[in-house]
Amino acid sequence: MTRSSSETTNKLNRRTLLKGAAAGGAVVATGFPTVWAQNTKDITLVHAGGSYAAIKEIGDQASKDLGFKIVMQAITDDVQLNRSLTQPQTIDINNIDSTKLPYLLGKGAIAPIPVAKYKLWSETVPLFTKGSYPNGNMATTQGLAPIEAMFYADKDAKKLAGKPTEFLTMIPTIYNADTLGIRPDLVGGRDKIMSWKDLLDPKFKGKTALVDYAPVGVMDVAMALEARGDFKYADKGNMTKDEIDKTIKIMIDLKKGGHFRSFWSTFDQSVNLMASGEVVVQSMWSPAVTAVRSRGIDCYYVPLKEGYRGWFVGLAPMAHLSGLKLDCAYEYMNWFNSGWQGGFIAKQGYYSAVPATAKKFLTPEEWDYWYDGKPAAVDIKDPYGTLMEKKGTTRDGGAIWDRMGNIACWNTVMDEDRYLTRRWNEFVSS
CATH class of the missing domain: 3.40.190.10 (Periplasmic binding protein-like II)
Structure with a gap:
């Protein structure tokens, strides 16, 4: 208690x-x-x-x-x-x-x-x-x-x-640990997206979104490109100018081809894009996925095989x-x-x-759900008493160290941050 x-x-x-x-x-x-x-x-x-x-x-x-x-x-x-x-x-x-x-x-x-x-x-x-x-x-x-x-x-x-x-x-x-949020009902099931590369899958053309923040948006695409086998980065979190150029070129080509539906900058925008069905796969924050589910809409935070992006x-x-x-x-x-x-x-x-x-400030049932990754023994509520997850639900990705112990890259500011920001702006406006 x-x-x-x-x-x-x-x-x-x-x-x-x-x-x-x-x-x-x-x-x-x-x-x-x-x-x-x-x-x-x-x-x-x-x-x-x-x-x-x-x-x-x-x-x-x-x-x-x-x-x-x-x-x-x-x-x-x-x-x-x-x-x-x-x-x-x-x-x-x-x-x-x-x-x-x-x-x-x-x-x-x-x-x-x-x-x-x-x-x-x-x-x-x-x-x-x-x-x-x-x-x-x-x-x-x-x-x-x-x-x-x-x-x-x-x-x-x-x-x-x-x-x-x-x-x-x-x-x-x-x-x-951040990863991709998906709409299982609109992509064919939870097991249809298992890798970062799926963010760039042509079958989701016009139904994907990125966070409108250069260091994170570029890194999510880099995770996808590396998973797809396009090329291997020495350090995804600290790209060279050449690596930035190669990444942005692919992103601009994708954007001009209509692959990205939107670029979100707020929590609510990411929730609404997913809840409306405008987007079926995008980079998301964990509470945003839960917010979509609280509307009675299936949304899943995928434990991708390459790992999470930590912050x-x-x-x-x-x-x-x-x-x-x-x-x-x-x-x-x-x-x-x-x-x-x-x-x-x-x-x-x-x-x-x-x-x-x-x-000490969580009930045993809350601890089991949030930290130990066990099925919820009771309905799970947020700090304000609003229902978040129903009894029997398991946290996406499991226990704390199943999630945090599988970080592929950390949020960062690259040495070439100014150059990255300029190229990102070119991408968004392309």
Whole structure:
């Protein structure tokens, strides 16, 4: 059973923790003096990020548990990046998509995080701490892998280390494995699409779609081209100009031939394209597939034989924070992975960087479905109580490490990002 808000508050509330502490600057287990709790009630932290993470209910629960205010601001990637670089004072906690990290590197916008400040590091999945899976196998480093993005070379925070150091770029929070969504009823069954190459199958001409975001859209096509045998990339996540040109040429030819029905840029667009039947196979997000199914329409997130495209996000404090406000930022980022948030986002299909704490905020039936890949013993609902999956349903792709343990490439920003973006725009407008 999910723990109640009162239990959460009793565990995490600053005032509760400090209640028995001696006066005159005594320090409790967390390392904060008693004056800390007395002064934080007027602190407000602005947490900015995508709508999948900067969720009002999470901010409200954090405010209740911690005793200071968290204001969530759900904004687009472009707005977030622009504000981070030109108006950094308007953000306190930056919810960073790994593909945005290279744009912020060396700009002095976000602050490095000493590993010692993150209390749950030892409980965080080794994908982030060591670059490996729980079974010890190393994860692929095609694209921008977690181990390559997690650490600064030093406290100057100007270069990535690519290996463990004492300074984190972010506290990892959410991650998932993306693949193709399909309409089984319109393609002849779930077993009719088993490979990335099926995205380019001529029989689906005019019924396919891509996400309108160059680094991801191109990578999905690259996965398809490689699976089809057109050519082998040295690193799909970091193409050369020649590889970009070859890929875009094929994409332009496909587009001019009417292969792509649309290019979506929002969650709702992807849902509507699939639900309407305009599109029968496209790159999708896991919750979007569930949203289609919630309308009573068969939609399947295919565990393709070549593997998934992985992604992850995390939290970083902005560099302008100092003193008590910075202390609060660390406290909030630690709270974020302490369980409540992890349980909340699990019900939307996302994984927590610290599954053990998220498990405490899920029913056994919810854990079995979302993390262990078992058939749902009860109807599965989202965080708001809306039916997502009926009893007996199994999560597409199975258990967490069946999915995350089969990543073929990670979302990334290529060295030739500017060139890729220019060529992508030529493709879209062709």
